[in-house]
Amino acid sequence: MRWLFIFAGCLLLNLGVFAEKLEYHKVYTPQEGMSAEEIMKIMYHNKYSLFARDYQQTGEVLYVDPSGFTRKRVWKRQRIVKAGQEGISYKDLVVMTYPTELKGLAVLTWTYEDPQKDQNVWLWIPSLKKVRKISASEDDDAFMGSDFTVEEVSTRRFEDESYKLIGSKNFPGYKFEHTGEVKFKDKPCFVVECTPLKPHWYYSKRIVWIDKDTGGNIFEEYYDKNGKLFKTLFREWVWTDLGDKKYPTQISLECKDLRTNHRTVILMKDTEYDQGLSEYDFTVKALMRSRW
Amino acid sequence: MKKALFLALLFLGGNLWAKPINENLEYAGYLKTEFWLKNYNDESHLSLSSFKNTFDLEVEYKLSENWTFFFHPRFFYDFAYGLREDFNSNFDRNQFKMGHTQRTEWLRDCYLDFTSDKLDIRIGKQQVVWGQADGLPFLDRVMPFDLTYYWLPDFADIRIPLWMIKVEYSPEINSTLQFLLIPDFEASRSAPANAPFSFKGVNSFHRVKKIMEANGGSMSTTIYRPPKEFKNSRVGLRWRSMIGELEYTLNWLYGYSTSAYTYLDQTIITGGPIPGLGMPKGNYYYSRRHKLMHLIGFSFNKSFVNPGLFEGWTLRGEFAYFHNEPAYYGTDGNRKRTERTDKYTYVLGFDKTFFTNWVFSLQFAQFIHDKKTFGGYQVLNSYTYGLLDKVENYLTLKVSTDFMHERLKPEVLIVYNDDNDGRISFKAKYELRDNLWFTLGYHHFWGPLRGSNGQFRNNDHLVLEAKYTF
Numbered sequence A: 001m002r003w004l005f006i007f008a009g010c011l012l013l014n015l016g017v018f019a020e021k022l023e024y025h026k027v028y029t030p031q032e033g034m035s036a037e038e039i040m041k042i043m044y045h046n047k048y049s050l051f052a053r054d055y056q057q058t059g060e061v062l063y064v065d066p067s068g069f070t071r072k073r074v075w076k077r078q079r080i081v082k083a084g085q086e087g088i089s090y091k092d093l094v095v096m097t098y099p100t101e102l103k104g105l106a107v108l109t110w111t112y113e114d115p116q117k118d119q120n121v122w123l124w125i126p127s128l129k130k131v132r133k134i135s136a137s138e139d140d141d142a143f144m145g146s147d148f149t150v151e152e153v154s155t156r157r158f159e160d161e162s163y164k165l166i167g168s169k170n171f172p173g174y175k176f177e178h179t180g181e182v183k184f185k186d187k188p189c190f191v192v193e194c195t196p197l198k199p200h201w202y203y204s205k206r207i208v209w210i211d212k213d214t215g216g217n218i219f220e221e222y223y224d225k226n227g228k229l230f231k232t233l234f235r236e237w238v239w240t241d242l243g244d245k246k247y248p249t250q251i252s253l254e255c256k257d258l259r260t261n262h263r264t265v266i267l268m269k270d271t272e273y274d275q276g277l278s279e280y281d282f283t284v285k286a287l288m289r290s291r292w
Numbered sequence B: 001m002k003k004a005l006f007l008a009l010l011f012l013g014g015n016l017w018a019k020p021i022n023e024n025l026e027y028a029g030y031l032k033t034e035f036w037l038k039n040y041n042d043e044s045h046l047s048l049s050s051f052k053n054t055f056d057l058e059v060e061y062k063l064s065e066n067w068t069f070f071f072h073p074r075f076f077y078d079f080a081y082g083l084r085e086d087f088n089s090n091f092d093r094n095q096f097k098m099g100h101t102q103r104t105e106w107l108r109d110c111y112l113d114f115t116s117d118k119l120d121i122r123i124g125k126q127q128v129v130w131g132q133a134d135g136l137p138f139l140d141r142v143m144p145f146d147l148t149y150y151w152l153p154d155f156a157d158i159r160i161p162l163w164m165i166k167v168e169y170s171p172e173i174n175s176t177l178q179f180l181l182i183p184d185f186e187a188s189r190s191a192p193a194n195a196p197f198s199f200k201g202v203n204s205f206h207r208v209k210k211i212m213e214a215n216g217g218s219m220s221t222t223i224y225r226p227p228k229e230f231k232n233s234r235v236g237l238r239w240r241s242m243i244g245e246l247e248y249t250l251n252w253l254y255g256y257s258t259s260a261y262t263y264l265d266q267t268i269i270t271g272g273p274i275p276g277l278g279m280p281k282g283n284y285y286y287s288r289r290h291k292l293m294h295l296i297g298f299s300f301n302k303s304f305v306n307p308g309l310f311e312g313w314t315l316r317g318e319f320a321y322f323h324n325e326p327a328y329y330g331t332d333g334n335r336k337r338t339e340r341t342d343k344y345t346y347v348l349g350f351d352k353t354f355f356t357n358w359v360f361s362l363q364f365a366q367f368i369h370d371k372k373t374f375g376g377y378q379v380l381n382s383y384t385y386g387l388l389d390k391v392e393n394y395l396t397l398k399v400s401t402d403f404m405h406e407r408l409k410p411e412v413l414i415v416y417n418d419d420n421d422g423r424i425s426f427k428a429k430y431e432l433r434d435n436l437w438f439t440l441g442y443h444h445f446w447g448p449l450r451g452s453n454g455q456f457r458n459n460d461h462l463v464l465e466a467k468y469t470f
Helices: A001-018 A036-045 A148-156 B001-016 B093-099 B200-214
Strands: A055-064 A070-081 A088-098 A105-113 A120-125 A130-134 A161-169 A174-176 A179-182 A189-198 A205-211 A215-221 A227-242 A246-257 A262-273 B025-038 B047-064 B067-078 B107-115 B119-126 B146-151 B160-174 B175-180 B219-225 B234-243 B245-256 B261-273 B280-289 B292-305 B314-331 B334-354 B359-370 B375-378 B391-400 B408-417 B421-433 B436-446 B461-469
Touching: A036 A161, A036 A189, A036 A205, A088 B219, A105 A148, A130 B314, A161 A205, A174 A246, B001 B245, B067 B093, B119 B391, B261 B314, B334 B375, B375 B436
Parallel strands: B219 B280
Antiparallel strands: A055 A070, A055 A262, A070 A088, A088 A105, A105 A120, A120 A130, A161 A189, A174 A179, A189 A205, A205 A215, A215 A227, A227 A246, A246 A262, B025 B047, B025 B461, B047 B067, B067 B107, B107 B119, B119 B160, B160 B175, B175 B234, B234 B245, B245 B292, B261 B280, B292 B314, B314 B334, B314 B375, B334 B359, B359 B391, B391 B408, B408 B421, B421 B436, B436 B461
């Protein structure tokens, strides 16, 4: 009986929080009966790893053209979650390590809690050996030249769209072209229709499949203003077991542009959470340490 | 002192190098071939200015959590100078030193890094960059410059690295005090006479000297560098901090100017005026000297991140005051005096991304001489000896974008001066494979004959580059 109360208490606490903001440094998962908004808040919370205090990982991006010709980028990303201190949600440092021509290119980004505020961005430019404050990228610009847009990777917020819950369905599975594997077949999901609030945006709506287990957005379909599907985006979410706790983690992404048949694959590895990263590593001084 | 720094670096490095070379070693580099083709000039319609081949290697060895050693050699050989007898007799022997790596220039970086939360120390040969401006070295005056290809190469390649100690202390998270001690000294350099980008002042002096010598006179130049003593070290301080979202720096630099200035020390007249020269026959003794000077400045930047009219804009700026830096005075094309004066410069930059991925960067700058005239002579452009206004205005615009999933990256830079002097530099970079990149560039100059850019108005260049990286 005691466990039932604890479980019910946790559930109520979990649900109660959704009316407002989710707390930092806590893991949330979607529950039956939640609204589309509640589910999407959890999705964003997980997407930006706001449950952790910090994390780091290596990312490999593959640009694959229709002929199969592939180019590669490798980066190392570190993030510290500021949890709203001084209005900052989190700070990111991304350093390119491959190819050599881009090696050393580093971007320091501060993302604010206020969804109306743009990011503050500093760039270390190896060819100038200097730090340059730059304007935040346009949200609909390609992220590092990939098929993802900037907002799909790093700037889209909960407040940018309106939501409608379509229902609960089992995911039909996605053939991950990079390996040929079919992923997440029959995975129980919530299906949410998201409509951008910005007028004349690059998509008119997207259909998002949210994994009931991890709360991750495992599949997205993008529709243009004529209602035609033009892009799909797959994300592989898994649990990372840290012993006393476990965190939802993206380990691979694949974005396909159905108009050009170009696709981008992102493979993430060596993800580590809560390593006690220092905030001093997310400063302009740290950016200026770059040697390449 | 330079040797002492090098030995200290070896000693420290040697002591810390107690572990076997393993995954802590990282390296990268490239082989690059570039062609500079002069589009048209007074003598020929197309000529090969440069056929330069470069080998560059960067090695990083992480000695421990806090200590890292970085080593960066670079060698080049320009075959255009080897070909000069066969290909184009216009090459001058004076330019030969531009044909391959000179002295210790092969060593671009060689330093030991100590990093921690509050304290960073970098000891060795390195570059230090100040300022917020693109392509305008107003506050960015810690390092000397190699202007043998004018301001056209990347700035990291234009700056001449120096042996120094750089200490950065952060009393709080976003505030840093930087201290520089620079015992090493290198002079900024320009191309020798008759090189593709030699300054008009250099060419004029060379021409006059030849005529003088042909008529039995002489013109000699003695170069005085600051004595290599510790007391002659340059020192610098920079405070960087933030007020809200406004980031600012306060800068101070004291020491010998890296630019040498020409003085006429003695003249012994031995004959009458030389026809066509306007100077009497004689023995002229010149010197090139570096003078002690102060630089005081500040810089700032702010991105407008809140919704509103300026959302998405980044504003940058810097101001520099040069105290006691020499300047040339004379008549148009003729340097008569070299006098110390004060100079003020500032630049304001405005950046924004439009149309999804077109980055526009506009800069407005002014260069102000405290004294427009001296002894009846007007202040001169130190590159060309052309007349300068008290206030020189500059506008620059850089536009860059990308296509084909960032495979093709074009950019254009326009530099414009209020005397209708300027240049357009276009560059397009194409990634064939991860490790193979091609660049096509074109530099177009216009302006008055003695303008900074106008002096190269018959000197447009097409640049082709292939780069293999590893």
